Amino acid sequence: MPKTPFYYYDLNLLDRTLKALKSAITDSSYHVHYAIKANAETRILKKIIDYGLGADCxxxxxxxxxxxxGFNPKDIVLAGVGKTDEELTLAIKNNIHSINCESIEELEVIDQVAKQNNSIAKIAFRLNPNVDAQTHRHITTGLSENKFGIPVAxxxxxxxxxxxxxxIMLTGVHFHIGSQILSLNPYAKLCYAVNDVLTFLDSKNIEIEHLNLGGGLGINYHEPDTNPIPNFEEYFKVFDKFLKPKPNQSVHFELGRSLVGQMGSLISKVLYVKVGKETKFxxxxxxxxxxxxxxxYNSYHKIENISSDKEMESYKVVGPICESTDTFGEAVLPMTSRGDILQIRSAGAYGQVLSSNYNLRDRAESIYSDEWDLASILIGQKN
Ligand SMILES: Cc1ncc(COP(=O)(O)O)c(C=O)c1O
Structure with missing residues (x-):
């Protein structure tokens, strides 16, 4: 049994998710760049490369x-409101697909860095379309008061x-309205906003090669087993229907959570069950x-006790860190005792990448389904 806590990654689900993504893309002008920020584990990146995706950095x-x-630099895009000169130099030297420029102020610096490197930097304007993503306020990015992007106005x-x-060569326009978006309506609204931008560019006789619609497609944290693979077909259909790219314009997407969210779990051991006045911790x-x-973000993750099948009880599941926000929330679990193993679901995206060693704790390692399966982890045997 690996040392708990650890991240457990289901490579089979990742494969099935990537296959579903690929078969949902029917338009050869569509390109998906995986948002590395969601999960940057090397094995996961390599699998994503096998399916021909680019990278969003x-x-x-x-x-x-x-x-x-192993990602090809020509398939890499770079966003960020505060890119340093070193980061711009790296992007320019590697001749990446596009530097997504987030402010008018950034232009002068990009130009200077490109000049110092005797290069022409290919950029896209990241535009802020003021579209409400209808998601948590901490992960919405496309409203005009967000720090991201240049207002369309x-x-x-x-x-x-x-x-x-x-x-500088302007080659595209880029948008990203937020994350964990479960309704497709915001994407339809985004398409209208992009179409208006294209009409405006036309009126100025400006031709661009690519449109980047960002990412943000959400996953079902409450029922991770119901539809573990997001409905990519429905997602792309919105763009097929509402987006009006010009001939020869390529259309890019930056999906993160929807590709890797459900294939990861955090596996942890129960240290103590502390019985308070009203709460069992x-x-x-x-x-x-x-x-x-x-x-x-006050996010919900489904928690399961995978080592007990006793009668169900309510618990507050908390961690050992010296912070009162160190809680994973309420869960109804089979009667739980010291040594039981809990599986915190849907933790493949924005989980391990956001970990820290606060309290000088060790970081959880990664375990892959082809090394151990969860059942054998429970009985402590390696595959
Ligand atoms: C610019 C940009 N693109 C893509 C993503 C990926 O979003 P998601 O993981 O929700 O698909 C993010 C996430 O915050 C982002 O900031």
Whole structure:
């Protein structure tokens, strides 16, 4: 049995998810870049490369990781509101597909860095379409008061500004309205906003090669087994129906959570069951340092006791960290005792990547389904 807590990744589900994604893409102008920020484990990246996806990065180190893992630089995009000169240099030297420029102020710096490297930087404007993603306020990014992107109303100004720079080539427009989006309506609204931008660009005789619609497709945290693979067909259909790209324009997407969210679980051991006045606390050996989403966004993760089949009881599942927000929430579990194993579901995205060693704790390691299956983990035998 591996040392708990650990992340357990179901490679079979990842394969099935990537296959479903590929078969949902019927338009050859569509390209998906995996958002590395969701999960940057090397084995996962390599599998994603096998399915021909590009990479969406938000830091220089993510670019390095993407290239080292085998992504082709021409399939890498870089976003981020605060790119450093070093990160821009890396992007330009590797001639990545697109630097997604998030402010008019950034243009001067991109131009300078490109000039220093005797290059022309290929950029897209990340535009803020003011579309409500109808998701948690901490993961919405497309409203005008967010720090991300250039407001669509400032596009004229941005075009004037970019025309002054000799070492920048504007090749695309980029949008990303938020994450964990469960209704497809915001995407339809996004398409209308993008179509308006294309009409505006036309009126200025500006031709661009690509449109990037970002990511954000959500997953079912409450019922992870009901539809573990998101409905990619329905998702792409919205763009087929509402988006009106110009001939020869490629259309790019940056999916993260929907590809890797359901294939990961955090596996943890119960250290103590503490009986309070009204609450039974299951104190486990995983904490907010391993999975911060509940503490950070008040997110729900389904919790299962995979080693007990006794009668059901209510517990508050908490970690060992010296913070009162170190809780994974309420769960109804089979009667739980010290040594039981809990599986915290849907933790494949924004789980392990957001871990820290606060309290000087060890980081949870990764275990893959082809090394151990969960049943044999319970009886302590390796495959
Ligand atoms: C610019 C950008 N693209 C793509 C993503 C991926 O989003 P998701 O994992 O929700 O698909 C994010 C996530 O925050 C993002 O900021």
């Amino acid at each position: 938000v830091s220089g180190n993510e670019i390095i990781k993407a290239i080292d893992s 400032d596009l004229g100004m941005a075009l004037e500004e970019v025309s002054k720079y000799k070492n 299951a104190i486990i050996d995983a904490g907010m340092t391993d999975l911060i989403r509940p503490a950070l």
